[in-house]
Amino acid sequence: MTTPANDPDPDSNRDLVLTRLIDASPEAVYRCWTEPDLMTRWFAPKPWSTPRASVDLRPGGTNLVVMADENGTEYPSPGQYLEIIPNRKLVFTDAYIGDWQPSEKPFFTCVLTFEAEGGKTRYTATARHWSVEDREAHEKMGFHEGWGLCAAQLEEVAKSL
Template sequence: MTITLPTQDTDRDLVLSRVLNAPRDKVYQCWTQPDLLKQWFAPKPWTTPKIVTDFRVGGGSLFTMADEDGNEYPNAGQYLEIVPNEKLVFTDAYTGDWAPSAKPFFTAILTFEDAGEGKTRYTAIARHWSAEDATAHKQMGFHEGWGLCAAQLEELAARI
């Protein structure tokens, strides 16, 4: 039996897609190396002072963002799928080694495709547990925030 999963659920998904002027392997590196993640992950003027990862399927992650006043916002998650230079899937439904989180919000599905001439088609899908969660994330500024971060990601990936 073959099960086909939807690529996009319009009620629960928020999608950001950009062609970045940086090679695919460098964009992927920026998503997988903590020292690089710290440089671009939060929309400025916010920062990402702490990142801890166990980069494997089932491994946990803890990305801590900080606002201008230094208030920290930890985000725990778990990697679900890792395809080097092609795809990353992670969720906040688990916090590592399949330990459930208190309140799942979304799963991120990231794809990195060659767009020719050293460019990358970068697509981020935030798949939420409910349409209400997707609406809340949109109202929190998903497209603006993830868009700013994509620009920061592009700038870093282009120069490393």
């Protein structure tokens, strides 16, 4: 039996990972994740929408993405950036809502990587959850389907830049 102390990847049972080869440059894909006007064009899986997004792109800076369902009910998702490597990597979390203010219920930290591959971008999104239960809940919410649809929408916007 593997214990957390000797598990080579102790977070593997709390992670959900989506990887896609996107037909756009890493710079374009990164812009889609960091420019609010672009984020509103792809972030929510259709038929949902993203009426608003704001970004303070610096470690410790706030991000806010507001998604809306078909009826217009809004779902704000505040977070905070932890690591930024332009055009290569973004790390943000909902554990804080900005200025190191703790959120009521941390759910996950997102690690995004953008790697050049044959004129395209190897895009990897890792959702690292605080608990196995949170990972399971996110999976049941449709992580793979929803994030997959969003990745396709992201590609379309990135290709247009």
